[in-house]
Amino acid sequence: MWIICELPVCWLFFSVSLSLVVFSVVVLITTWQKRSPGLSLPPGSMGWPWIGETHKFYSEDPNVFFATKQQRYGEIFKTHLLGYPCVMLANPEAARFVLSTQAQLFKPTYPKSKETIIGPSALFFHQGDYHSRLRKLVQGSLSPEAIRFLLPDINSRVISLLTSLEGRTVTTFHEMKNLSFDVGILAVFGRDLDDQCKEELTKYYCIAEKGYNSFPNRFPGTLYSKAVAARKKLEEIMRQLIQERRQGRMEKNLLSVLMSSQYNNGVTLSDDQIVDNVIGVLFAARDTTASAMTWIIKYLYANKKLLESIKEEHASVCRLGEGSDCWLSWEQTRKLKLTHRVIMESLRMASIISFTFREAVADVEYKGYLIPKGWKVLPLFRNIHHSAEFFPEPKKFNESRFRESPSPGTFLPFGSGVHACPGNELAKMEMIILMHHLVTKYRWEILESSSDIEYGPFPIPKGGLPAQFFRQSSKEDEQLKEIA
Numbered sequence: 001m002w003i004i005c006e007l008p009v010c011w012l013f014f015s016v017s018l019s020l021v022v023f024s025v026v027v028l029i030t031t032w033q034k035r036s037p038g039l040s041l042p043p044g045s046m047g048w049p050w051i052g053e054t055h056k057f058y059s060e061d062p063n064v065f066f067a068t069k070q071q072r073y074g075e076i077f078k079t080h081l082l083g084y085p086c087v088m089l090a091n092p093e094a095a096r097f098v099l100s101t102q103a104q105l106f107k108p109t110y111p112k113s114k115e116t117i118i119g120p121s122a123l124f125f126h127q128g129d130y131h132s133r134l135r136k137l138v139q140g141s142l143s144p145e146a147i148r149f150l151l152p153d154i155n156s157r158v159i160s161l162l163t164s165l166e167g168r169t170v171t172t173f174h175e176m177k178n179l180s181f182d183v184g185i186l187a188v189f190g191r192d193l194d195d196q197c198k199e200e201l202t203k204y205y206c207i208a209e210k211g212y213n214s215f216p217n218r219f220p221g222t223l224y225s226k227a228v229a230a231r232k233k234l235e236e237i238m239r240q241l242i243q244e245r246r247q248g249r250m251e252k253n254l255l256s257v258l259m260s261s262q263y264n265n266g267v268t269l270s271d272d273q274i275v276d277n278v279i280g281v282l283f284a285a286r287d288t289t290a291s292a293m294t295w296i297i298k299y300l301y302a303n304k305k306l307l308e309s310i311k312e313e314h315a316s317v318c319r320l321g322e323g324s325d326c327w328l329s330w331e332q333t334r335k336l337k338l339t340h341r342v343i344m345e346s347l348r349m350a351s352i353i354s355f356t357f358r359e360a361v362a363d364v365e366y367k368g369y370l371i372p373k374g375w376k377v378l379p380l381f382r383n384i385h386h387s388a389e390f391f392p393e394p395k396k397f398n399e400s401r402f403r404e405s406p407s408p409g410t411f412l413p414f415g416s417g418v419h420a421c422p423g424n425e426l427a428k429m430e431m432i433i434l435m436h437h438l439v440t441k442y443r444w445e446i447l448e449s450s451s452d453i454e455y456g457p458f459p460i461p462k463g464g465l466p467a468q469f470f471r472q473s474s475k476e477d478e479q480l481k482e483i484a
């Protein structure tokens with residue numbers, strides 16, 4: 001009875017809402033066209049009113065979604081996702097326009113729910129003076145000069161992780177996450193963080209991370225509400241650490257740099273700003289680097305000849321070098337040319353950050369098209385990396401393509417412009433050291449040969465790449481030496 005009475009009311013409500021939405025879209029488009037005569041919106045379809053093409057985006061592989069659209073409409077096209085009108089850019093020149101040359105016309109944009117977990121003062125969310133001040137501090141703490149000093153610690157963390165994997169069946173991505181978090185913690189807090197504090201940070205970080213990628217529902221018991229609570233705990237632990245470190249001796253690391261920085265007029269960063277940025281860096285560092293390392297392990301396993309060449313390269317550097325017990329020194333890492341190319345090709349193939357989001361802060365004209373104020377703009381890194389025009393046979397793993405530098409603006413694994421990744425040197429160093437210990441002391445078997453990709457949200461091989469790792473026997477070690 002209740003349902004029968006309610007149905008017509010629902011329909012009436014639905015029809016009125018739908019008409020209003022259609023009416024608003026028509027009014028908006030007419031207004032834009034009046035505001036910018038002679039300019040047209042990029043080609044593309046906006047899908048259904050309000051929901052746009054969100055359902056299609058989520059039901060298909062996002063790469064297939066973008067690639068199909070690019071084939072149909074070209075390198076610049078419009079769509080409507082997650083409640084927002086969007087312009088997608090799949091060409092290097094357009095990505096440069098948005099991220100570098102006209103970056104002031106496009107601000108970073110993230111869902112409020114994500115900003116709540118990371119903290120509103122984290123540098124990702126800002127532009128202008130505050131952003132450049134923070135960026136200098138973060139970049140300085142993660143520069144090659146700073147990372148040099150972390151080398152022995154990264155070596156020992158990689159060795160300890162690999163030792164813990166010996167003979168076990170593991171989910172590679174999960175293990176790589178442990179490693180990248182460990183290294184992230186090292187870069188942020190330095191060596192003298194006690195084990196109990198690290199355990200607590202890890203525990204609450206993991207809860208926060210689960211909720212970060214879930215539907216943002218604050219109802220008690222949901223992943224998101226647990227993440228908000230865990231974030232509060234992380235904040236408490238970090239405030240306590242900041243207090244303790246203010247009273248003691250401070251080793252140089254990202255936390256100490258943030259704590260001691262002073263702006264021109266002597267203004268320091270507040271504890272809130274420090275905490276938000278530390279949490280932000282930890283989030284930026286973990287899954288991205290773990291995903292890249294997982295792909296490298298998969299690609300090397302699939303390319304046995306390449307694996308042999310990499311082994312040779314590392315064995316030769318080890319024999320010639322002065323690093324103790326085969327721990328790579330800074331100078332040795334610079335000599336590993338093939339290893340560098342494998343990392344570049346893995347980053348291109350996997351395109352860990354497939355695209356990024358900006359929002360137009362004014363009506364912008366680009367190549368005769370109008371990008372209206374308030375629209376989201378998405379440079380599509382993966383489409384550029386997988387374009388046959390810039391990378392012939394793009395689906396094929398071919399590290400030798402990086403013997404020559406890629407054309408400017410076509411290789412963007414770490415983004416570009418004012419928000420480009422300040423952690424790229426650290427990430428690459430982790431990958432080099434992992435590869436070194438892996439290929440010189442281990443062999444591994446991948447237990448799932450599927451080529452399927454999962455998004456969580458970064459691309460990873462199906463199931464996180466279940467694998468077994470075995471320490472090479474001394475006989476195998478001897479064979480390795482003979483090769484060298």
Ligand code: HEM
Binds near residue numbers: 123286353426427
């Ligand atoms: C393979 C690993 C990594 C990849 C593929 C990666 C990729 C990226 C990309 C594409 C951006 C730019 C996003 C945009 O323009 O919207 C970015 C930004 C950032 N990344 Fe990374 N990243 C990696 C590792 C790291 C690490 C290890 C750290 C820190 C230790 C880090 C810290 C950051 C920070 C703080 C930003 C924001 C910069 C800003 O807004 O100015 N990333 N990263």
